[in-house]
Amino acid sequence: MSRLRRHPLAILGTVLLVLVGASLLTGPLGVGLPPGVARTPILLEIRLPRTLLALLIGGGLGIAGAALQGYLRNALAEPGLLGATGGAGLGAVIAIHTGASAAVPLALPIGGLAGALVATLAVLGLAAAGRSTAAAAGQHALLISGVAVSTLATALISLALNLSPNPFAAVEMVHWLMGSIADRSLDHVMLAGPAILAGAAVLARLGPDLDALSLGEDAARNLGTDIDRVRWLIIIGTALVVGAATAVAGTIGFVGLIVPHLLRPWVGARPGPLLLASMLGGAVLLLAADIAIRLASPVGELRLGVLTALLGAPFFLWLIVAGPSDQRRGPLP
């Protein structure tokens, strides 16, 4: 058992490979490959993009959640709770309904990116977060401003769709509020993939800086951390990941909240090593959830975003009530 503890990355990676195989073999007609000439297009053009998107989105959200928690020194942080997902949805909706994305496909992930950026800046600004104290007031301010920005973003999405002459506005809302990766194509993968990978790459390098921040901003700066640079990299990395993911899949939340918590007992409490582990863990979680959906509701009624919310919201409530047990208090008496 102790040997298992020592190689979390290898184990997560192996589980991930197994899940990838399972994902390629699972479809609405059951487990296994479909017969006949339909096999290749189904495998390559439907199941493969779906699997890749689960990996990209799950991994991206995982590392973004771990990075945000490390930077804010707050175990309740994750991109969705901080409004980035809502902002990304708004940016994407604007890109679609102004026709920008029809003219230039890249406008869609860029819209999502811009929306996520603005939302994250708004939340950080509102909460004046980044103080070196994890006092209760600071945590609550952060979460409340996250809720405020999320609510505003959702209201604006509703407004945009309300004003749209498009008869499918109501159907559209479902897409943005309850994310899904069903019936996506490789076009979506190409649209979101580069941005998500770029964002993850930006965040992955922040390990040592996040470790240094465990001691507070002053000590971190003394250890060589450029706090302003870290803040910008966190914002940009998170915006890239969340913006692109939301633009193609809609709202998928709580992955970034759950995964670091589950992995901390295993990987250790240092924020740095948690980054890569959370990326793998997020991919595992989302892919497993998507496979579960395909088995439980084959014709696609249950949406991925609903499942992650069903898992995540109770988890979040429990964290609030029980107190994030992995957070250190201030100086002891």
Place this chain on the structure above:
Amino acid sequence: MTLVAETVTVNLSGRRVLDGVSMTAQAGTMTLVIGPNGAGKSTLLRTLAGLIAPTRGRVGLSGEDVGRMQARDRAKAIAYLPQSRVVHWPLSIREVVALGRLPHRGGPSGESAPDARAIERALGTLGLSSLAGRSVDQLSGGELARVLLARALAQEARVLIADEPTASLDPAHQVQVFVELQRLAQGGATVVAALHDLSLAARFADQVVVIDGGTCRAAGSPGAVLTETLLTSVFGTRMAIGEVGGVPAIVAGGPSGATP
């Protein structure tokens, strides 16, 4: 390495916190900074550590401007121990001390042998070796203070700046910390610390710097600086200086007639 503040003026949020402060801390000496609450001690230490850029004047480390140094070089040269003792995640003692090696590490890759040696040395110096695996959220205040000091030691910097390293520690631990700092200074490091306990200052300092209202009121040997007249005028209360059991003792008496 000689740490020099040259007429340093610092404005924060529109308020003048330090006004033309000059002082010199020599290598191999312990300089202790005293003064009333709000006098600007913490700001002075943070400016010396390069965390604040002075509005006027400069801080030099063996001639080099501390503000112009590369962050990495500055991190290797100066270890700073903040006043607030906080570790945000339930790290182990060893993990916390290992953070002191961050300026020396090549990249996100793991520890090197010199890193491990420095960590072990720091742990041993402060008597933490047997506790290395324990999580910091199970420690008492005194133990945590030692752990954070060990982190600063692991940095192996030639300059150590500590802001109230003995605040809320019991007397035995207070002495223990200063004995350690003294040993560092005797080993050639430049040690600067701020503190409230004047008896400790009298006992351990090679140089005492008095900061009051953002200015430097006096700087010199403890005997020269720690006089009743000066202390009374600085602290606004009668101070009694004496000796108990061979150790200097400075205590506050009743209020004096002088205005603070």
Place this chain on the structure above:
Amino acid sequence: MPPPAERAPASRWAAWLSRLAVPIALAGSLAGATGADAKPARIVSLNLCTDQILVDLVPRERIGAVTHLAADPSVSAAAEAAKGLRITYGSAEDVVALAPDLVLAGTWTTPATASLLERLGVPLLRVPLAGTIPEVRAVIRAVARAVGEEARGEAQIARLDASLAAASRKRREGPRPTALIYQVSGLASGPGSLADALLEVAGLRNLAAELSIGRGGQVPLEILIARPPDILVLSAAPDEYRTAAADNLRHPALRHASRSGASVVIPWRLWLCGTEAASRAIDALMAARDALEDARHR
């Protein structure tokens, strides 16, 4: 509002009952309609389907207002004719201010508005959504009678019947090709919908009845590719609807979703409502079917 009627009722009994509902509803609401002998001179329509029927039946001066959807070419087959007509969004206050002598409302129109209008004494004809060809005829007749243009109503029906007759004349022997109508968000038109009836008339078999369809009426793309219809019918051009929900219409794998390798676009506006525009849908379906069978016999 686009009606959600494109999916199969839960059971055969429900289907049968809903067949009965149309004539009953029409008979019932006619009683509440205007009893005057004079033709209504200021008619307001609160429903896209009645908009389209109305615009073809009466001259513009007699139309008080129609919905904003009437002039939207993506959903209205009478968009050209409805251009420039006054628009109402259907609030009771708005309607009363127009002082109509007849209001046409769908059964999906806000019930609160409709019953309020009735209480205010405004003559109201509630028109259900037509799900079969006989129902289409019944609806056209009811509206025509209410506006006093029976002759023109019969003319509309005659055009529809002509298409139907042409279709049945051209019916070929042998097994019918399968077809599936694939819409935004993966929705497929199931049995019991008007679209289904039109497929029947065109001599095609609706594959939706044989595939596993979710409660929401959605067909996963994978199932569509595993069991493709002979003819894939798309109800919109892929770029026509600028929404994320329409992404499935742009999926590259759709080219595998029909055995003939081709798909045909038949605009939604032709079968969204039970109007005589459905005859154009039938013609388009027949053309697709003919093309398929010609290709086979070559």
